[in-house]
Amino acid sequence: MDIKKLTEAIDAQVLTGDLLGAFEQFAADNCITHSNPQDITHSKSQKAEALRWFFANIERTNNITRHAVVLVNDQEAKSQFTFEFTNKQGVSLMYNEVIRRVWNNGQLVEEQYLMNETLTPVKTTKKAKADVTDAPAPAKAAEKKTTEKKAAPAKKVAEKKEAAPKAAATKDDLTIVEGIGPKIAELLNNAGIVTFADLAKAKPAAIKKVLEAAGKRYQMHDPATWPKQATLARDGKSAELAALQAELKGGK
Numbered sequence: 116m117d118i119k120k121l122t123e124a125i126d127a128q129v130l131t132g133d134l135l136g137a138f139e140q141f142a143a144d145n146c147i148t149h150s151n152p153q154d155i156t157h158s159k160s161q162k163a164e165a166l167r168w169f170f171a172n173i174e175r176t177n178n179i180t181r182h183a184v185v186l187v188n189d190q191e192a193k194s195q196f197t198f199e200f201t202n203k204q205g206v207s208l209m210y211n212e213v214i215r216r217v218w219n220n221g222q223l224v225e226e227q228y229l230m231n232e233t234l235t236p237v238k239t240t241k242k243a244k245a246d247v248t249d250a251p252a253p254a255k256a257a258e259k260k261t262t263e264k265k266a267a268p269a270k271k272v273a274e275k276k277e278a279a280p281k282a283a284a285t286k287d288d289l290t291i292v293e294g295i296g297p298k299i300a301e302l303l304n305n306a307g308i309v310t311f312a313d314l315a316k317a318k319p320a321a322i323k324k325v326l327e328a329a330g331k332r333y334q335m336h337d338p339a340t341w342p343k344q345a346t347l348a349r350d351g352k353s354a355e356l357a358a359l360q361a362e363l364k365g366g367k
Contacts, residue, residue, distance in 0.1 A: 116221050122184060122192040125216070125223070129196070132176040135166045143222040150228040154352035162226075165354045172291060174203045183234035191217050195234045204297045206288040230351060287311045292344040293360040294336060302329050314345035 121141070128137035138146075142159045149155040156162040177199040185193045198210040213232040217225035287310045289300040306325045308314050314322075322338035340363060347356040 116189070116218060118189055118192055118218055119186060121218055121221065122186070122194065122216070126181055126184070126194050130179050130181060132179060135163060135170065138166065138223075138226075139163055141223045142226070143219070143224050146223050146226065148226045148228070150230065150351045154350060154355065156354045161354060165357055168357045169353060172202050172288075173200050173208075174205070175201050177201060177207070185234050190219065191215065193234055195232075202288045202290070204288065204290050204300070206286070206290075208288055228351065285310055287348070289314060289345075291348055291356075292341050293363045294338070294341060299326070299333065299336065302326070302333065311345040311349035315342050315349050317342055317345075 125137050125141045128140070139159065142162070144159050145157070146159050146162065147155065147157055148162045156165060178197075179199070180197045182195040182197065184195075187193060193213050193215045195213045196211075198208075198212075200208045202208060211231050213229040213234060215225075215227040215229060216223055286304075289295050289303055289308070289311070290297060292314065295303070302325055303309075303314065303322070308317055308322075308325075319338045319342065322341060326333040326336050326338065340359075344356060344359060347353075347359065
């Protein structure tokens, strides 16, 4: 079993955007996937169902970047990715994660998702139109930049720092929660609920007040399960969320 070839093969398919196909091709029937002890799938079919549910809500894949790969031993490897999607409501989604894989006899038997972790960077491979990113700029250019920065007057340095762009605010796709459509998501955003974490800690009674204030069209909605759904979405428990939503009707 050549773990390097297996890792390159599955990553190459992931980089095309075919995450479901890559998993179905390489995973063993009893493959376990997890992001934490509470979020676990125990078979290929269970994970495939969760992936189908996710991509049913995605309009397009904008970019997939692999930043680094580490071969831990002859059975385990890690790949660091950034995934960028746009869902069917037009909201941009970005996920940064390290995928840890364990192989046995040429099949994937375990896949773990480590959110917002990093590996030692190597040459970057990008999907579609993106070019391969080369190594950092030559040392001379870096030295010149450092020298110029030291020589700059204190006032100019301060002005340059103030002009630096602010990081984009985090925003989750609240319409993933059963019972929330684009209009209600907008109402919640206007009320300061813009992430799954915000919704998870919101009281149903407080959410109900937001809906009632928006008029009769929204008063009929029951947000009782929305914080629980948001908690599962926040924690990356896609399989548990899909199972819960299968039991709900209009979010109830």
